[in-house]
Amino acid sequence: MKHRTVSLPLVAACLVIGLVVSGTRAAMATGGSDALLSEISLLAKGGTPGLAIALMDRHQPSAEEDPQAWMRWERERVYIHQTQGDWESALGRLRVLPAGLPADFVRWAWTTMAAADIAQGRSERARRRLAKLIWTSSAQALVQDLPEWRRLVIRAYLREGRVGDAHGAMLRYQQDYGEDAKERQLLQAEVLLQADRPEDAAQVLRDADTPRAQALLLVARARTGLGGTAGMREQAMAYLDSGELDDGTAYQFWGALTELARAQGDRAGEVFALENAVSLHRRAPSGEGLVKVDADALWQAYAGLAQQLANERQLLVGNFGEWFVLAEKLSEQEPVGARSLYAYLGSHAGEAGERDMAHGRLVALLSAEKRDRELLRQLYLGSSQFPALDAVPKVARYALVDHAIDEGDVELALRLMSGLEGPPPGADALTWDLRSAWVLILAGRHTDGIAIVQGLIEGQERIEPVLVDRIKHVLLDLQTLGEHQAAYELFEAMLVRVEDPRLERELLYWMGDSRAAQGAYEEAARLYLRSAMLPDPNSMDPWSRTARYQAAQVLAKAGLTGDARVVYEGLLEVTTEPARRAVLRRAIQQLAVIREVGPVHGAAD
Numbered sequence: 001m002k003h004r005t006v007s008l009p010l011v012a013a014c015l016v017i018g019l020v021v022s023g024t025r026a027a028m029a030t031g032g033s034d035a036l037l038s039e040i041s042l043l044a045k046g047g048t049p050g051l052a053i054a055l056m057d058r059h060q061p062s063a064e065e066d067p068q069a070w071m072r073w074e075r076e077r078v079y080i081h082q083t084q085g086d087w088e089s090a091l092g093r094l095r096v097l098p099a100g101l102p103a104d105f106v107r108w109a110w111t112t113m114a115a116a117d118i119a120q121g122r123s124e125r126a127r128r129r130l131a132k133l134i135w136t137s138s139a140q141a142l143v144q145d146l147p148e149w150r151r152l153v154i155r156a157y158l159r160e161g162r163v164g165d166a167h168g169a170m171l172r173y174q175q176d177y178g179e180d181a182k183e184r185q186l187l188q189a190e191v192l193l194q195a196d197r198p199e200d201a202a203q204v205l206r207d208a209d210t211p212r213a214q215a216l217l218l219v220a221r222a223r224t225g226l227g228g229t230a231g232m233r234e235q236a237m238a239y240l241d242s243g244e245l246d247d248g249t250a251y252q253f254w255g256a257l258t259e260l261a262r263a264q265g266d267r268a269g270e271v272f273a274l275e276n277a278v279s280l281h282r283r284a285p286s287g288e289g290l291v292k293v294d295a296d297a298l299w300q301a302y303a304g305l306a307q308q309l310a311n312e313r314q315l316l317v318g319n320f321g322e323w324f325v326l327a328e329k330l331s332e333q334e335p336v337g338a339r340s341l342y343a344y345l346g347s348h349a350g351e352a353g354e355r356d357m358a359h360g361r362l363v364a365l366l367s368a369e370k371r372d373r374e375l376l377r378q379l380y381l382g383s384s385q386f387p388a389l390d391a392v393p394k395v396a397r398y399a400l401v402d403h404a405i406d407e408g409d410v411e412l413a414l415r416l417m418s419g420l421e422g423p424p425p426g427a428d429a430l431t432w433d434l435r436s437a438w439v440l441i442l443a444g445r446h447t448d449g450i451a452i453v454q455g456l457i458e459g460q461e462r463i464e465p466v467l468v469d470r471i472k473h474v475l476l477d478l479q480t481l482g483e484h485q486a487a488y489e490l491f492e493a494m495l496v497r498v499e500d501p502r503l504e505r506e507l508l509y510w511m512g513d514s515r516a517a518q519g520a521y522e523e524a525a526r527l528y529l530r531s532a533m534l535p536d537p538n539s540m541d542p543w544s545r546t547a548r549y550q551a552a553q554v555l556a557k558a559g560l561t562g563d564a565r566v567v568y569e570g571l572l573e574v575t576t577e578p579a580r581r582a583v584l585r586r587a588i589q590q591l592a593v594i595r596e597v598g599p600v601h602g603a604a605d
Contacts, residue, residue, distance in 0.1 A: 033061055034068045037076060044080045047522060050408025052080055063098040070098075071105050076268045083247060085282025087116045102320055107133060107145060114152055123156035130156070151187055163195045182210065189216045198223035211239050211249050218256035219291065220348065222263040233260065241277075251277055251284035255291035267305040269335050274298045279375040295383035299343060306344035309337050321347045326523070327361065339365055347385070359393040366399075373403040389415055398424040405435070430456065430467070438474045441481065450478070450486045457490060463497040468507070475510065484514040502536035508534070509547055516550070521558035525551045540574045552587065561591045 036059060044052035052294050056077050056111070061069040074093065080136070094109045094116075117126035130149045137145065150173050157166035170191045177184060185204060192201035203219040205213050217233055236253050239245055245253070254277035261269035306323075309330075315322050327341035342365070345358035366376040366602040380386055380396045397416050404413035417439060421433030433452055440449035453474055457463070463471075471494065478487040488511050490562035495507045514529035528551035532544040548567050555564035567587060572584045 123160045215252040215256045222260040247283040251280040302340040302343035305340040360395040414443045488514040505531040505534035521554040525552040
């Protein structure tokens, strides 16, 4: 299956943030706000929108200090939310705007809010927003923006099912703006299709030469009863396989192929097209589209194909053991059929154990590749079959926790984990506990997460290197969130449970970071130097040099400039790279300034 975005796991994303931030500070210092924005935009397009938004939270210029830059960043932020189908976050940003922004930006914000309302089915609210824009905007703004607002009004009518109003508005739009606009052609075709006039829609689109127009033409052909030609289907698949379509247009194509498969009685083709469309449902900026392609429609299509496959083989309803056997046989050669059988069994098998097993098999098939996880999310979180989280089968909830973490949706991960007692069958309990602690910490429930990590550490007489590494990442996040005392104590608890000097020096270094952040500079220097002198007191390997450099910095902040100078000069003796030598010389020169103004005092929490 294609056309699904793969997100980096949130753990990896958090590590990437640390690497990127080290480079972004310099960019911001040199006025590189736009360069950083371009980098963030690429991260979002590359499948890490959560990371992109996290970086925006840290680095977006303020509206008070640089309103022009803030507006550029805000437009990109809202666009990222829109492409992810996160309409609420987009609306949340736009509902409360800073005072004094230019009128064109305010108009853009209100227009975007109207489009978001339409996508969420709140068409009446969208029309109220658009009416206010039309009646309060200047004559110049009306010339520029009125056509778009009128198109949105028509789409709002369509979303409400008010086809007559949409058709009347469409006729007036044609009279005012002529016949040649491609956007008008698409909108007119949508109105005609909604009005059950597919022949007229096909006529309007007879010279269609854009992907979106081709998708609508495919729907019109399917609804005329004549069907689409093989050439049109091949062209549709060529567009989709190119990877060049935006999510909204790909969504329309899969919807069109769904309609065509239904018209031709091709149940397997319908399921395949629906799976792809549903996986794009959240990210499709056009909302529902012309063809019903939501999760409920997919469950229904699964059931139809499953019953067809069972009837062809004369399998009896109730004797579901044979259905499981058939599904297993089809898993390799006909995976669409296998998924359909498991989906049907998950809803219709007589025994709870059979239903659970079927959901488990379906989840396993959909989780085999990360690109299928959005489909999994829609099936279980976007369907009326599961009106509440506790109605979702546990096996699906476990898989969806991973999906939510991959997307950076910590709140959803926390809600999914609530009520799940222990790890999924066959999984490592320690991994589950660490993941639970991490989600709790990122969701703001620091005390609960810290208690879990503390219990894990205290439950080990000796901590292996692999476990140290896994716990370390959770504690580094604690430091990022400002919980330095808790992070220090947990690092210290691990320190007495490791036997490898190289692990010890790593833990000492992170402990030094916490003490430095707390302002306990002398204690921080002691920890950094202990880290530098393991396993050999005279070591000057890259780790030791880094630790000594950190020690010199905090010694200077503590006012111990003589000690800091000794450490810097020791590093200068063994450093050959010109750039690093220059940094060390500048640091030594700055010690004289510190001696004059005095130390930076601080105290640990």
